[in-house]
Amino acid sequence: MPYGPEITYDDTLKVWSGGERENYFAPHLSIGEIIFREMERHPKLIAQISATEKTVLTREEVRFNAMRVATYMRGLGLKQCDIVGLIARNTTHLVAVAYACFFNGMPFHSLNISYEQDTIEKLLSITRPSLIFCDGDEYARVLAATEHIKLDTTIITMRNHPSGSLRILDILSTSIEDNFRPARLEQGPDQTLAILCSSGTTGVPKAVTFTNSQQILWSCTPMTTDVVQYSHSTLDWFSGLSVCINAGVFSTTSIIADNKFDPAFLCRIIEEYKITFLVQSPSQMAMLVSCPEFDASDLSSIRHYVYGGTACSVEMQHRMRRRLKQADCLVFSYNLTEMNSLGCLNLHFDEKPNSVGRPVKGIRVKIINEKGEALGPSAVGEVCFYSGQHWSGYYGNPEETRIMVDSQRWLHTGDMGYMDPDGFLYIVDRKKDMLKYQSIMYYPSEIERVISQIPDVVEVCVFGVWDEVNGDEAAASVVKKPGTQLSAQDVVKFVKERIGAKYKQLNAGAIIVEDLVRSPNGKTHRVATKAHFLEVTNRTRTQDSWFK
Numbered sequence: 293m294p295y296g297p298e299i300t301y302d303d304t305l306k307v308w309s310g311g312e313r314e315n316y317f318a319p320h321l322s323i324g325e326i327i328f329r330e331m332e333r334h335p336k337l338i339a340q341i342s343a344t345e346k347t348v349l350t351r352e353e354v355r356f357n358a359m360r361v362a363t364y365m366r367g368l369g370l371k372q373c374d375i376v377g378l379i380a381r382n383t384t385h386l387v388a389v390a391y392a393c394f395f396n397g398m399p400f401h402s403l404n405i406s407y408e409q410d411t412i413e414k415l416l417s418i419t420r421p422s423l424i425f426c427d428g429d430e431y432a433r434v435l436a437a438t439e440h441i442k443l444d445t446t447i448i449t450m451r452n453h454p455s456g457s458l459r460i461l462d463i464l465s466t467s468i469e470d471n472f473r474p475a476r477l478e479q480g481p482d483q484t485l486a487i488l489c490s491s492g493t494t495g496v497p498k499a500v501t502f503t504n505s506q507q508i509l510w511s512c513t514p515m516t517t518d519v520v521q522y523s524h525s526t527l528d529w530f531s532g533l534s535v536c537i538n539a540g541v542f543s544t545t546s547i548i549a550d551n552k553f554d555p556a557f558l559c560r561i562i563e564e565y566k567i568t569f570l571v572q573s574p575s576q577m578a579m580l581v582s583c584p585e586f587d588a589s590d591l592s593s594i595r596h597y598v599y600g601g602t603a604c605s606v607e608m609q610h611r612m613r614r615r616l617k618q619a620d621c622l623v624f625s626y627n628l629t630e631m632n633s634l635g636c637l638n639l640h641f642d643e644k645p646n647s648v649g650r651p652v653k654g655i656r657v658k659i660i661n662e663k664g665e666a667l668g669p670s671a672v673g674e675v676c677f678y679s680g681q682h683w684s685g686y687y688g689n690p691e692e693t694r695i696m697v698d699s700q701r702w703l704h705t706g707d708m709g710y711m712d713p714d715g716f717l718y719i720v721d722r723k724k725d726m727l728k729y730q731s732i733m734y735y736p737s738e739i740e741r742v743i744s745q746i747p748d749v750v751e752v753c754v755f756g757v758w759d760e761v762n763g764d765e766a767a768a769s770v771v772k773k774p775g776t777q778l779s780a781q782d783v784v785k786f787v788k789e790r791i792g793a794k795y796k797q798l799n800a801g802a803i804i805v806e807d808l809v810r811s812p813n814g815k816t817h818r819v820a821t822k823a824h825f826l827e828v829t830n831r832t833r834t835q836d837s838w839f840k
Contacts, residue, residue, distance in 0.1 A: 299650050299715040306658060306666035307678075308715050313654030315506050316541075322504050323485055324394030324474045327540035331355040334543045337517060340387060343561045344549045347384045351543065354387055356468065361392035363469040368446070370398060370422055372478050375487065377421030378402040378527055379412070379430050380450045381550035385460045389425050389450075390527060390536055394485070395474040401487040401499060401687075402528035404812035405430055409437065411497065417441045418499050418688045419487060425460070428452035451550065481505055482682040488629050489528050490686075497811075499687035500629045507633035507654055507681055508534055513596055515542035515569075520593075522547040522561065523571035528812075530629045531571045531601070544569070553814075555583035559591075566593040573814045574604035575751065581611040582750045582773050592617050600625035602815045603719070603737055605744030605752075606646045613641060624648050626717065628677070630696055630703055631655075635677050636717050647716040655679055657717060658702070659710060667710075672720055675709045676702045708735070725818065727756040727764035729795035736818075739766055739798070742790050743783060748776040753808050755822040757800035767800035769821050771807055780804055803828050 300309045317326050331339075335352035342348075349357075365376070376393050378400050380386050393400045401419040403412060405427065416424075416437055426434045428449040438445055449457045477483045485504040489497035502508075521544050525532030539546045547565050551557065553576055561567065572580070577599050580586060595618055604624070613622050624638040626648035636657070638649030651657045658666045659673040667673045678701060685693030697703050708726070709719040721735035728734075736754035743752045751771040756764030768787075772778040780802040787798050809820035 301669075301715065303668075306668050308651055308657045308711055310651035310653045310655045313507065313511070313652075316509065316511075317506060319481065319506070321506075322394070322397060322474065322477045322481070322483075323506070323508075323537060323541075324391070324397060325476075326506075327391055327394060327537070328355065328474045330541055330543060334517065337543055338545045339539065340384070340546045340548060341565065342382075342384050342548050342550070343557075343565070344551050345384050349384070354391065354540075357385060357388035357464055358391035358395060359468045359472050360464050360466045361388050362395040363472065364463050364466040365392060365396055365398065365423065366469060367466070368423065370396070372397040372475065372483070374398055374422040375419045376400040377416065377419070377424035377426075377434075377445070379405055379407075379424070379426040379434060380526065381405060381427055382524075382526055382532075382548040383427070383450045383550045384548075385464065386425075386450060386527065387536060387539075387546075387548075388464070389460070391540060397475040397477045397483065397504075399484045399486050399501075400527070402526070402533075403489060404526065404528045406812035407497075409433055413437045413441055415489065415497065415499060416443060421445060424448070425450055428454050428457065431457060477504060482684075484684055486527075486533060487687050488530065488533065490629060498689055498692055501684040501687050502533065502629070503632050503682055503684065505632060505681045507679060508537055509541055510534070510538045510634075512634070512637050512639070512652055515544060517543045519544040519569050519595075520547060520565055520567050521545070521569040521571070522558075522565075522567045524549065524553050524558075524576065525571065525573075530627060531573075531598075535571055553579070555580040556585045559583070559585045559589035562593065563590045568593055568595045569598070570594055570596070571598045573601050574599055574608070575602070575808075575810065575814050575816065577604065577612055578608055578751045578771075581608060581615075584774075586615070589615075591615050594618070594621060596621050596623055598623045598625055600627065600648065603740065604646075605741065605749075607744050607747075609641065609645060626719065628703060628705055630683065631677055631679055632681065632683060633679055638716065640716075644712075644714075644716050647712070647718050649717060650715050651677075651717075654681075657711065669711055669713050672708055672710045674723055675705045675707045675717065675719070677705065678702050725755075727766065729763050729765065729799070732795045734766075734793075734796055736766065739768065739787060739791070739796055742787055743768060743770065745790075746778065746783065746786055748773045748778040749783075751808055751816070753816050753818060753821045754798075755818050755825070757822070757826070759800070762795075762799065765799035766796065767822070767825055768798055768802040769805050769808060769825050770802055772804055778804065801829065 331351045339351040339354045486502040523535040622641040627635040636649040656678040721737040739754045783802045811817045
């Protein structure tokens, strides 16, 4: 095959495998021990540059800061069974807090800054952290949440410090413990490293445990000391955690920013810092390729542009690919936070556009039908993954854990997809997003792919609107390119001209919106976007805003 290292396919079990994973480091070493040793090896290399706070830290400075925070935690009497809370942007010293937790073998529970008050309270009531680091911007909300759930904890602010608050700089004045060494894990590699949150696109996020496993380490392309990486993701995202860990392990330079995502700003810092490794969500890609600065920006430094987490139109990917110089630098990724590692990577976009790739080493994939039977190539079913590593499940939620992982440790993704004859995975849609029009099943992504072909479309979300006669009638909320004259009627007409089937028409109409409604981690919130559509269409039926 022309696609690099071969995967294997067991025709009897109908399972695809990426092969055995090889550890870079001794398997008994924790992530904290590995980062501590590797930072000792390259003390003078630049570890991090904040493009917004204008700070520069060497690896030695980051390690010392992490040791100070870890010593402070030890001074409070915190143990490996305790949990540290994080609700923070990517500020200068957040990395020291994360590494301190790793050094102490103490998991942190990271929440998104955009969460509503009820969500913050619910999540904190599950893990009940003994110590919370948050930005001053969220201090009042965090304090109110801890008081409401009767949580006795210390709160430390990372930026914009309210008067009288305990600040991260106060903690960094702590004297490092004599002969400081990272702690050995009491439970070994199966111990929880961190607790992130599920995307929350269908309800309140769940607290997802993340195992202290080396499987999170990037192993698909070389990560060397000349790599300059950037991700706007915070530590409540898999991508944010992964970038943070890989920077410590592989001695790369991280560019960070604590501002709201701004595509023009990203264009500038790619040029200024010569970013080589960029990790983004498809929605961020859509904003980037649609901003006025995109076409004139120098993106030649980028060697790998990694994106994933949700669907991405082929046209959007092609627009990005045309601006990237190096072959196969556009990398579609697929993983679940629950998997605690990468699942698939597509390193062959030009040959296999819109595939999420082949299973990486250490990962097995199977496609099952409604009876749980494994299916062969090209058959559509639910995508299931097996990583071979321990997963502690959703923290404090054994019922949902049992739904997610079966007795043989296969993770059931809820995504519908298929493997092609070359072992590349294609995601069709979310299982729960399947719609039914007059008893005929269809996926909203089928219509989304057509709408995405319109040159003036930036993003689209299709969903079903219930009709007593027809069932789920398709409707669309569409984000158009700034400065264009695309109308809802244009979108409905475009779909009608390209899809012959009546049940796949936009029978419930379309609206043009400034942006889709998103969950805090940037994914399109289909339920909330649908609710906004219904609110708009119920408020006004004029053709200027709605067309059916």
